[in-house]
Amino acid sequence: MKQARYGRRGPVPQELIEAVPFEAPPLAAGQVLVEVLAAPINPSDLLTLTGDYGILPPLPAVGGNEGVGRVAQVGRDVADLAVGQTVLLPIGSGTWATHLVADARALMPLPDGADPKQLSMLTVNPPTARLLLSEFVDLEPGAWVIQNAANSAVGGYLVQLAKARGLHTVNVVRRQSALASVLAFGGDLTLVDGDDLAARVREITDGATIALGIDAVGGPATERLAQALSPGGTIVTYGAMSGEPCTVSPASLIFRGISLRGFWLAQWFKTASPQTRAALFGELVTLIATDRLHAQIQATYGIDQIREAVAAASMGERSGKIVLLPNGE
Structure with missing residues (x-):
């Protein structure tokens, strides 16, 4: 041993x-x-x-x-x-x-x-992706979600879970070579991050309402997501791959009503009831065992x-x- x-x-x-x-x-x-x-x-x-x-x-x-x-x-x-x-x-x-x-x-x-x-x-990334989609903004089928680090493990699960719920995803990555893997999981739209991200998002979505942004990068990338959201939108951050604090401008917070929230799965485990945890894992086990989530x-x-x-x-x-x-x- x-x-x-x-x-x-x-x-x-x-x-x-x-x-x-x-x-x-x-x-x-x-x-x-x-x-x-x-x-x-x-x-x-x-x-x-x-x-x-x-x-x-x-x-x-x-x-x-x-x-x-x-x-x-x-x-x-x-x-x-x-x-x-x-x-x-x-x-x-x-x-x-x-x-x-x-x-x-x-x-x-x-x-x-x-x-x-x-x-x-099963234990970390699939429940993180599932809860990011369900715990912060009420999303109806047809709604849009934007995420960065879309080629990450959580990002891949999120694309698949969003598609199963009838949600559309804008998937932001940090390098051109990462686009193909996101598309392979069924991502609707993919973009390489950059200063003009918000303008490009509005163009490819025809100005669709985007109420939820999911951030795993931090630093200036958080503000770029904020600018791509519709007024009153919510950013949920669950990681800091850049190693920098999340940056959101006063203009986004004050004039556009953007909210910044944090998510840590360990904290959710502490507060969720045994029945809630069992239901979540039962759902995810079924999806993984039948190869509908991977x-x-x-x-x-x-x-x-x-x-x-x-x-x-x-x-x-x-x-x-x-x-x-x-x-x-």
């Missing part, structure tokens, strides 16, 4: 982590041993390694916030899970490992036969390649997600 562990934080995440042997503790009552099938590397994982995320585990720590596994052994008093069953791992449980021990009550059974790589990305994967790595995997995930220009397969294909 191995796990990807780190004992310090710093600016170069791949230099901080390494695969080390470990021995799983004996199972207590209500616990199970899970063989990890797949675990993605998310921006939040990288920020946790550098020390820039909102929640930081005590050190030393095992990397990985989400993933999917197969039950390998059950402890006493476990009645609802069986050996061989596919399960969603608890968020923040250190999923970059060949195996982990978890409370059986914290594991969500998943359909057998679905792609574990796609299921491994993410592009650029490359997969084994546990002994964790440094190469983290380095690949840190690269700015990627064509998809980096996924760790701790026990191989």
